[in-house]
Amino acid sequence: MKNIGQIALGILTAIGGFLEVGTMATSAQAGASFRFSLIWALLLGAVCLIFLIEMTGRHAAVSKHSLSGAVRERFGFPFSVVPRTADIIVNMLLVGAEIGGVAFAIKLLTGYPIMVWAIPAAIVMWLLIWLSTLNIIEYSTAGLGMFAIAFIVAAVKSHPPLHDVARGFVPSLPRDDAAHYWFLAISIIGANVSPYMFHFYSSGAIEEKWDEKSLTMNRVTSLIGMGFGAAIALTVIICSAMVFHPLHIQIDKYEQIAFVLVPTLGKWGIPLFAIILGICCLGAACEISLATAYELAQALGWNWGEDKKPKQEARFALTYTIMLIVGTILMLTGIDPLKLTMLTMALTAVVLPLTVIPFIVLMNDEHYVGKHTNGPIGNTVVVFTIVLTSIVAIVTIPLEIMGGS
């Protein structure tokens, strides 16, 4: 049962990273504009993520200390205040985008506008977090997230040219519209490798009382959870490339993405897309709100835990409540959800190095991880990710101006 719980935590973490509104938007845009050419960006993000998530779980299981807490203990408050503040701001925007995703999904099914559904969607999310436990959120979202397998079915049924798909795994230079190409590449990385995933996974591992015996399962969970998420994101690119690219359709509205399953799944395409988007965005919004509460509580030393009654962890409960309120207000301003999503994905890429840099110290500190320090391969991946995310952070803003949609 504990093993199933571990895998559910991995799948929910992956849903927050791979199957939410950001991945849907960036993958659909990538497929429509550049066919299979940006699959490599997804693969790159997924490989980095599998390693980093495994490290996060290992750190939590061995040290019993959260990532956010360890960063403050090891680097001090003046350092930790920078990534924590940046994360909180970006997470607020992300929660807004996810609430927009759920509201858009309901709009697809009912026809009523997004603004009508933003408040009810946020109330459902809040009730889910307030009334239930981490396990219930994990099992329900991970279970319902299996609807996303519809994308795999659609991708297979669309009979993509496998040779072209395989070529997409190798990085290539764009023939035209280079700024938009690179903007989408970093947005895909930003949409997949998100700082809140590490805080959520780390805190979930502590809540579920992982120990050194959990390390093998942690490896499996990282691989299965993130692998599942990456596979679905890959099929979104394939479906979008097969449906939109031949028609020269550039994605600039969520309404366009909704048609991605229609050619292969017929009349079930739009309802299925709406259900997948709604479930995944709901799970992601819960994950991001909780991750922010975990992150803040751990950095400031508050008592925390999703499995305890909200009144016992009042500051923790207040934090995720505020996150959902701010996200809802963002949606009620009438901001375009797709524009908000794309902006947030790029900003996520900007703050990413601040989260990844501490890994190189924490995962080699025997005080925390005992004999389970990183090996040469793990350290190489961390250094590579730091370099990659730093480059991405530097070029994001110029590319946002030149190539953002």
Added chain:
Amino acid sequence: MKLVNDLLDKQLLDRKKVKAGRVDGIILELRDDQPPRVAAIESGFAVVAARVSERWARLAVAIGKRLGVRKTPRYRIPWEKVTDVGFDIEVDVDGINSPLMVWEKWLRQHIPGK
């Protein structure tokens, strides 16, 4: 003991092992002809804010006064009350009835339900 490594920013646990904040600052007592000694540890947003800049500290104090929940922006725990210095720092203080968790207590009183 290395003060910055082993004490500063570590998790504070009260006498019931409840997470009650972090060691935000350390107070040293300078003594004539003797090495300095740790007199107290400090907790409070004004303390950590001061470690970033004095302007932040003033802002934290001003906001704290305006909100009026926490009476003392800095809470000092005498070193004699520190019972263990390990991975976490344990103190002989009742967290929920001390300034360490005054916000937590205020919120618990204002949140409906059990």
